[in-house]
Amino acid sequence: MKPIIDKIKYSAFVLLFLPTITLGQRYDTIPQCASTGKYRFDLLLLCDSDGNIDYDNFGKINIIDKKKNYIHQTIDSVFIITAVGTTDNAIEIRDYNFDGYPDFRIVSFADMHGDNIDHDYYFYNPSTHKFSLISIGYRNTDGYWSNLTNGxxxxxxxxxxxxxxxxxxxxxxxxxxxxxxxxSIELIKTDTIYFPPVKKLCCLLIDTTHIEEMYGQRFDDPWSAIFHSFPIKKKENAAIYLKLALNYSQNSSIYEYDPYYADENISEFIIQQIIKFFPKNKKVWVAYGDILYHKYLLTKDKYVLLDMEDAYQRYIELMTKRGKKRKIPPYIYNRIKEREILF
Incomplete structure (x- = not known):
C-alpha cells in the first residue's frame, strides 16, 4: 500500500506546481504581410469566451522559419491596440539600428487623434538569432523618459x-x-514649428470665438503659437495685444470655467507678457490696473484689489516722473480708496 500512497503524494506535488491554465482561453491568428528573407510573422490576438477578439489586450508574436516551417521564436506579452489589431500590416520590417540585419516594430501607442504613434522595436541579434525588445527614446528636459514618436x-x-x-x-x-x-539615440537637432490660428494678429481683434471654442480656458495652448509667430516685443504687435487683453477682461466667461483659477485668465496672461518687454510703458500699467478692477467686479474677490493698487501705483510713479501727474484720471485714485476701505 505504501507505494500507492507515495504516488498520490507525488501527484499532488506535481499538480500544486503546474502553471495556471485559464480554461476557454484561445488566440486568433493574423498572418502578417511583412517578412524578412528568413522569417515570417503571425500576430496572435487573445479572444474572449465567445470568440471575439480583445484588441486592447496582450497578445503574442510567432516568428516562423519560412524554410523549415516551424516556430523559431514566440514573443509573449505584446500589447496589441485597436489601431493595429485588425490588420495584417501590424508589423513593419526594417533595419532600424543600421547594423545590416532586418528588425521589426509594432505600434504600442496612438493618441486619440492618430497624429502621434509610438512603436515597440524588436532588434535582431545575429549571435543568438533572436529578436529582443529595445526601448528607443530619450530623457527629456524634466528627466522623464520619452518614447520615439512617429519615428x-x-x-x-x-x-x-x-x-x-x-x-x-x-x-x-x-x-x-x-x-x-x-x-541609445542621441539628440542632434530640435526645432519647433508653430501654426497660429490667424494669418494676421489684427484678425484676433475681430473674432476670437474659434480659439475659445477649440481650447476653452487653455490659454497657454494657442497663445504659445501666437506669441511665437507675432513677437510681442514689436511695438505694433504689443499695441494689438494690449487691446486684446482689455477686450478679454470684460468678458465674464473667462471666470466661469473654474472660479478657483480665476487668476489664470487670458487677459492677465497677455498683459503680463507685454510687461516683460515694456515695463516702463504707462499705458500697460493702467490697463493692468483696469483689468484687475474688472476682475474684482466679476469675482468679488477683494484681494484682487491689492494687485490692482500695485499696478496703479506703478502707473502713478511713471506719470509723476514724466511730469504728467495732473493728467492721471480721478477714477484711479477712487479705486485705490475703495481698496483702502475694504482693508
Whole structure:
C-alpha cells in the first residue's frame, strides 16, 4: 500500500506546481504581410469566451522559419491596440539600428487623434538569432523618459527623425533629429514649428470665438503659437495685444470655467507678457490696473484689489516722473480708496 500512497503524494506535488491554465482561453491568428528573407510573422490576438477578439489586450508574436516551417521564436506579452489589431500590416520590417540585419516594430501607442504613434522595436541579434525588445527614446528636459514618436529612419545618412504633432493641442510641431550612440539615440537637432490660428494678429481683434471654442480656458495652448509667430516685443504687435487683453477682461466667461483659477485668465496672461518687454510703458500699467478692477467686479474677490493698487501705483510713479501727474484720471485714485476701505 505504501507505494500507492507515495504516488498520490507525488501527484499532488506535481499538480500544486503546474502553471495556471485559464480554461476557454484561445488566440486568433493574423498572418502578417511583412517578412524578412528568413522569417515570417503571425500576430496572435487573445479572444474572449465567445470568440471575439480583445484588441486592447496582450497578445503574442510567432516568428516562423519560412524554410523549415516551424516556430523559431514566440514573443509573449505584446500589447496589441485597436489601431493595429485588425490588420495584417501590424508589423513593419526594417533595419532600424543600421547594423545590416532586418528588425521589426509594432505600434504600442496612438493618441486619440492618430497624429502621434509610438512603436515597440524588436532588434535582431545575429549571435543568438533572436529578436529582443529595445526601448528607443530619450530623457527629456524634466528627466522623464520619452518614447520615439512617429519615428522615421534614414539608412543612407544613419539618422533618425521624429515629428511630434501638437497641432490638436498647442498649434505646433516638434521636429527632432537623432543618431545612434551605442544602444541609445542621441539628440542632434530640435526645432519647433508653430501654426497660429490667424494669418494676421489684427484678425484676433475681430473674432476670437474659434480659439475659445477649440481650447476653452487653455490659454497657454494657442497663445504659445501666437506669441511665437507675432513677437510681442514689436511695438505694433504689443499695441494689438494690449487691446486684446482689455477686450478679454470684460468678458465674464473667462471666470466661469473654474472660479478657483480665476487668476489664470487670458487677459492677465497677455498683459503680463507685454510687461516683460515694456515695463516702463504707462499705458500697460493702467490697463493692468483696469483689468484687475474688472476682475474684482466679476469675482468679488477683494484681494484682487491689492494687485490692482500695485499696478496703479506703478502707473502713478511713471506719470509723476514724466511730469504728467495732473493728467492721471480721478477714477484711479477712487479705486485705490475703495481698496483702502475694504482693508
Amino acid at each position: 522615421r529612419f534614414d539608412p543612407n545618412n544613419k539618422k533618425i527623425y521624429e515629428n511630434i504633432d501638437y497641432k490638436a493641442y498647442s498649434l505646433s510641431e516638434v521636429h527632432n533629429e537623432y543618431k545612434w550612440n551605442g544602444d
